[in-house]
Amino acid sequence: MTLFIEQMLNGLQFGVTLFLLAAGLTLIFGIMGVINLAHGSIYMVGAYAGTVVATQTGSFWLGIPAALAAAALVGAAMEFLVIRRLYQRDHLDQVLATFSLILIFNQVITLIFGRQPLFVATPEFLSGSIEVLPGLLYPAYRLAIIVVGLAVALGLYLLINKTRIGMLVRAGSTNRDMVRALGVDVRLLYTVVFGLGALLAGLAGFMAGPILAVQVGMGEQILITTFVVVVVGGVGSIRGAFFASLLLGVIDTALRAYLPGLLRQIMVGPEADALGAGISSMGIYLLMAIVLLIRPKGLFIPKS
């Protein structure tokens, strides 16, 4: 039973990380109608900036503002210089342009930092494990990620539902033209939304640093899963992104953890392991296909 709870915590933690990326992506996709493949690059920029500052100054905390600032600045610059020209173009142009941004970012990071991954230590007081339940030790750092992720989700909920800018964002995601017709400075709104999305991606990148390898191309590894989250949750819906992230995080973890074991009941060991690994890596994509069949607009978009 403790193993099961531990696996659920693992799924939750993975889901929360996905959410930080998916929230920005779904806003950008839903409100501006831009497919931003370079979202993963901002995640990488956040990870690098935060990690470098944290190692240079020796303080993990200074890494956080550095990661957020770098990601938001790079995001806003990206919107101003490139994305802004793409709003009226079709999705193929957007994919081409943002894909080229990925290549440019990867090469620039390689030029500055080299291909060697960076080392970042877990902050001292988060480096141990906490006894969540009797007999269940869980790494403190991963718990911290869950807490931060849930706090961000709550903050976004309040921002989107209780503030004026949130109202504009919601309006923008349902009817862009009407918002523009009402005299709202859509350009500014877009830059702000893009910057916010970038900020969250940067936070996710920095928090992933002590767990993953901070290296070139780290964004692309997680980007595809993030797109699956956005599609399953419904484009433009933060609430959808939140629930879809947690759902996919838990499903992915559960498949990896339990599918080979289940298959081993009916098959020979090594074959079951290989087949289980294969099916579990397809799991979230299968889910996406099913969701697209039943609810083409995503699980959390109200039927209109």
Next chain:
Amino acid sequence: MNMKIPFLAAGLSALSVMSAGAADEVKIGMITTLSGPAGYLGQDIRDGFKLAMEMNDGKLGGVPVELIVEDDGLKPGNGRQIFERMQSDEGVKLFTGIVFSNVAGATVPDIVDSGSFYISPNAAPSNLAGKGCHENYFVVSWQNDSLHESAGQYATELGYKNAFVLAPNYQAGKDAISGFKRFFKGEIAGEIYTRLDQTDYAAELAQVRAAEPDVVFQFHPGGLGITFLKQYQQAGLADSIPMVLAAPSLDGVILQAIGDSAVGLTVTAHWNSDFDNEANKEFVAAWKEAYDRPLTYYASQGYDAALAYASALKATGGNIDDADAFRESLRKADFTSVRGDFSFGPNQHPVQNWYALKVEKGEDGTPMLKTIGEVLSGHSDAYAAECQM
């Protein structure tokens, strides 16, 4: 990256056909992984190879050499396309460089079937070592399984009774697990195939903890290995369950990236930077002079691949048109490998010694790999007997 203008290249290759046999530059095509998280593997192979050229004024075996490098992006399809382009546009006949077994599996058969030569500086999947062996296919690194056979042997010698094994779900991962199991005499407590693009191992680590094995063996090269080891340590497993690794799961870069928490890990390898032979000392000194980054065994293999080509170019005087003579001289392995004793077995894969290494604190306080003993001597691979040439 040496990207040539296609028209110019086509013109040049036409010229080189006319002047075939003359002692002009021999082209060597390097298809390797330079981008993405595994980019440093290819970078080290490339720079190790280049180092051997630079130490000899751009020549190998006294013959001027032009190295053409292209990035396969860890995509098997790219590997094949690059090969076809290099062969048809630039007339390249000597190839090397592939890091990953899935790229090698798609590319190497085409290269050698076309009559060109390929020397592998890294990947050597089992399907190309036995029945699928080829007279133009040489490997200077190891056969995939051998890496992990040494780890299995060492885990047995250390007296572990049951092991939990993990590797990514691709050819080299399967080779790793079968290699380890072939030489490990204890029980297998659990076996997990991870994904090649996985970034989070929490679910697998929870299973390891629940299985309570004596020892963990895992194969995760490059960035995967950094992630795995970090998370292993954060999960508190490093203190309770020891790990025996093969060289790819703890190279110089991974060691630097995970820092002090690596101290105490045991690794088996065919080469280490502290090997006490002249060729190696020269290589290590030249690397430190040329590059400001950790030295990995990938670089040593790139270097040895260059030495292997150099030996054959020297013996044939740079004439690569006589494939039989070139092949014969390659087979002799007439070069001084940085790892000491080295020869080719019947399937043209290495016969070499395997050593146990341990991570210890170096004199300057940073963790380093220290050679502590020999595990297997004159070891070949399990597939050599199946090879008919």
